[in-house]
Amino acid sequence: MTHDAVRLDAVTRTYGAVTALxxxxxxxxxxxxxxxxxPSGSGKSTLLQCAAGLDRPDSGTVTVGGTELTGLSERRLTLLRRERVGFVFQAFNLLPSLTAEQNVALPLRLAGRRVPKARVREALEQVGLADRSRHRPGELSGGQQQRVALARALVTRPAVLFGDEPTGALDTRTGREVLGLLRGMVDREGQTVVMVTHDPVAAAYADRVVFLVDGRVGTELTGVDAATVAAHMTRLEAAPC
Structure with missing residues (x-):
């Protein structure tokens, strides 16, 4: 039976007078x-941040891998994020002075853990960059840099991989390569991926597309193509406030 990698129950988050969720x-x-x-301002990034334990909701509960985050101390929350959660953002956030393998190893080093070379090599192989391990970010294309960022997110073998516009800074062809990698990790390795995106083509790689409107979950679509996603987004954006 499939279990939930992440679960949000009645989650509300406000910032001043604005209700984001x-x-x-x-x-x-x-x-x-x-x-x-x-649509813009619908609460997508806030949803991602609360689901990943980067932000605390005002009410409701968030559970990751069977652990409820609500009552965790900051220290325990930080440990959980390091061990169970991976992040990939639009910006690659690589350290320019470090090689690809050193950037990938960084989460383990920051956690004070031993860095098995085989683990780092495996993560780079997962994203097709085993032959670029000694290259620094300045020697890599944008798509290769995002692959290094993806390997860095995978090196801890997270239960959930969160992406915030992970292909937003990439050209169309390179973006599709990265999306294909994410799709393959789900299909072949059972990885859980949650991705915020504005791009219907990117969303079409997912099993399910969840639409937020004014901080609430609206419709959900499954097994749809980019044209269907785009048409639905157009209707949402044209709807009166």
Missing amino acids: DGVSLALPAGSFTAVMG
């Missing part, structure tokens, strides 16, 4: 690929 309940099954979309 309004009683959101959402289950993200293990081994699935979920895309989160919505």
Whole structure:
């Protein structure tokens, strides 16, 4: 039976007078690929941050891998993020003075853990960059740099991989290569991926597309193509406030 890698129950998050999330309940099954979309200001990034333990909701609960985050101390929350959660952002956030393998090893070093060379090599192989391990970011293309960032997120073998516009800085062809990698990790390795995106083509790689509107979960689509996603987004953006 499939279990939930992440679960949000009645999650609300406000910033001053703005309600970013309004009683959101959402289950993200293990081994699935979920895309989160919505008009600007709909709460997509806040949803990702709360689900990943980067931000605390005002009310409701968030559970990652069976552990409820609500009552955790900052230290325990930090440890959980290091051990169970991976992040990939639009910006690659690589250290320019370090090689690809040194950048990939960084999360383990920061956690004070031993860095098995085989683990680092495996992560680079997963993203097709085993032959670029000694190259620094300045010697790599944008797509290769994002692959290094992806390997860095995978080196801890996270239960959930969160992506915030992970292909936003890439050209179309390179972006599709990275999306293909994410899709393959879900299909072959059972990785759980949750990705915020504004791009219907990117969303079409997911098993399910969840649409947020005004901080609430609206519709969900499964097994759809980019044209269907784009048409749905157009309707949402044209809807009166």
